[in-house]
Every structure is written in structure tokens, then in C-alpha cells.
Amino acid sequence: MHEEAIRKADVLIEALGYIRKFHNRFTVIKLGGSVMEDPETLRALLVDVVFMQTVGLRPVVVHGGGKAISSAMQRAGLEPRFVLGRRYTDATTLEIVADVLIDGVNADIVRHINKYGGRAAALHPRTTSCLFGSPLTLPGEGGSRIDLGRVGEVDHVDTMTIENLCLAGIVPVLPSLALSRDDDGMLNVNADTAAAAVARHLRAEKLVFLTDTPGILRDRSDPGSLIEGLTPEGCRALIDEGVIDRGMIPKVEACLASLEAGVRKVHIIDGRLPHALLLEIFTDRGIGTEIAATGPARRDRRAG
Ligand SMILES: Nc1ncnc2c1ncn2[C@@H]1O[C@H](COP(=O)(O)OP(=O)(O)O)[C@@H](O)[C@H]1O
Numbered sequence: 001m002h003e004e005a006i007r008k009a010d011v012l013i014e015a016l017g018y019i020r021k022f023h024n025r026f027t028v029i030k031l032g033g034s035v036m037e038d039p040e041t042l043r044a045l046l047v048d049v050v051f052m053q054t055v056g057l058r059p060v061v062v063h064g065g066g067k068a069i070s071s072a073m074q075r076a077g078l079e080p081r082f083v084l085g086r087r088y089t090d091a092t093t094l095e096i097v098a099d100v101l102i103d104g105v106n107a108d109i110v111r112h113i114n115k116y117g118g119r120a121a122a123l124h125p126r127t128t129s130c131l132f133g134s135p136l137t138l139p140g141e142g143g144s145r146i147d148l149g150r151v152g153e154v155d156h157v158d159t160m161t162i163e164n165l166c167l168a169g170i171v172p173v174l175p176s177l178a179l180s181r182d183d184d185g186m187l188n189v190n191a192d193t194a195a196a197a198v199a200r201h202l203r204a205e206k207l208v209f210l211t212d213t214p215g216i217l218r219d220r221s222d223p224g225s226l227i228e229g230l231t232p233e234g235c236r237a238l239i240d241e242g243v244i245d246r247g248m249i250p251k252v253e254a255c256l257a258s259l260e261a262g263v264r265k266v267h268i269i270d271g272r273l274p275h276a277l278l279l280e281i282f283t284d285r286g287i288g289t290e291i292a293a294t295g296p297a298r299r300d301r302r303a304g
């Protein structure tokens, strides 16, 4: 009986060091569509976010919702089309993307954070947009540019609004939609790059990607092949070797850009694991892949 109580006290003491270290620091948390499919998984993650906000960290949530968007498109008789990992977004698709991300996913996250005793604010183009950008075109064959429709990239973040909300103890929740500086219309942004842009502009302490894999795996079919610590050079080598592939490429590229811009650590973790966020941030061992500018980021020598 006493042993169990002492073990719980030890857990709290272990967390105390991290709570002190990250007090008043920004942590940007990217929620991928894959972890928002199951209500119980989402509940556990948002309870962690409320915990972080309550103990004085400054969590900022940026979310996607790719799976829900694809389902809504299919219900409307539209076939999703991706070009180099980006959804081709015409005017009809943009309406669906905005409805799913704003009225569906964003509203759901805000409601749940409030329900679990926290306070959250929806920041999107239909309330207060904090993300501003320009249309993204990708290089095509023979020097041409690939047109992606209303797809954008973030080039400005209203950090003041985000910071003020955090200071007031409110968790800002942003979907991956930006306002175009050209025409004031909405742009659909890849959620990994949107989260990285927010982390860069806030000079966040941490950027955490919650996804549907234990982290970066050396062998994608073997969860035991998790790579716990990586440097940017290590990441580039794994991309060249083809170990990092598909959806993981934009995530890792977003990680590298964030680290270059001063974000201290990036974590890629399994959002399906209950309390993944608390385990990664408040324990010595962590659970996923940690990428830091200076390595080697060995787990047994981690200091947050
Ligand atoms: N080396 C790797 N380790 C783990 N996952 C990888 C790796 N390379 C590619 N992936 C793929 O990346 C996916 C995660 O990216 P993505 O599907 O875009 O997630 P999200 O919707 O959370 O943004 C994994 O489910 C996996 O299929």
C-alpha cells in the first residue's frame, strides 16, 4: 500500500523538474487526423493538454483532419487527389476542407478542452485568423510549376494574439487554414508545415507531432525498431536511404526547419497511446523519437 503511494510520489517528483523547466514556455502540439478518429484517444490527449496548461506550460494546438476531409469529399462524390503529399484544392474542395476543419474538428477540440476543465479559444479564418500565407506551387518538370489550387504556405503568424491567450491561461486551437495575403480568401495548408510555422514564429521550446506510429522506425513493419534520438544529419541520411518515407517526409522536413529556426526539440510520438503527451514531456525516458539540433540525443542522458 505504502509502496504504491511512494511510487506515485516519485512520479510527481520526476515531473516536477520538467514542470519547472518548461514553465511559461510554448509547446506546439500537432494533432494529426489519424489520432482524432477515435474519441477515446482524443479525450486522453486533450486531458494531457489541460494538464500542461494547468501546471503553467503554454500548450498551443495545431490540427489537421486529413482523413475526415477525404471522407467528407467522398460523401460529396468527389475523389481526393494528392500531388506530392498535398491535397489538390479547388473551390468546392476548399469549402469542404473549411467546414470539416472549422465546424467539425476545431469545434470538437475546443469543446472537449472546456469540458475537461481547461479553457480553449478557436483561432481560424472565421473567427480570428492567426495564420497568413500565400499560394504554394511546387516545382514540376522542365522548370514548370505545379498548380495545387487553393493550397498555401504560412509566411506570417500573429504571435501576439496566441501569446496573449496563453498568458491568460487559454489554449489556442488552430486548424491548418491560412488567410491569403493576395485576395483575403482561405488557403488549405498541410498541417505539419502549419504547426512548424507556428512553432518557429513563437520560438517554441518544443514541437510535438502526435501521429499513428510509435515514432520514426528503422523498419516500418517493426514497432521495436523505434529510433529514440536523432540529429538533423541523421534525419537527412534516413530520408536519403528511403527509411523515412511518405507522410513522414513532410513531418521530418517540418522538424528540421523548426530546429534551424530555434525550436529546441521536436518529438514524433504515438498519439494512440493513452497519455502519450505526458509520458513524452514529463518523464525521463519518453516514448517516441526526439530530434534535437545537437546530438546524440540519447534517452538515458535526456534532460527534457
Ligand atoms: N521510417 C518511418 N517510420 C514511421 N512511419 C513512417 C516512416 N516512413 C514513413 N512512415 C509513414 O508515415 C505515416 C505518418 O504520417 P501521416 O500518415 O502523414 O500521419 P498524420 O496524419 O498523423 O500527419 C506513418 O503511418 C507511416 O506509414
Ligand SMILES: CC(=O)N[C@@H](CCC(=O)OP(=O)(O)O)C(=O)O
Binding pocket: 031, 032, 033, 034, 063, 064, 065, 066, 067, 069, 085, 086, 087, 097, 151, 152, 176, 188, 189, 190, 191, 192
Ligand atoms: C494542403 C493539404 O494537403 N492540406 C491538408 C490539411 C489537413 C492535414 O494536413 O491533416 P493531417 O495532419 O491529418 O494529414 C489536407 O487537405 O489533408
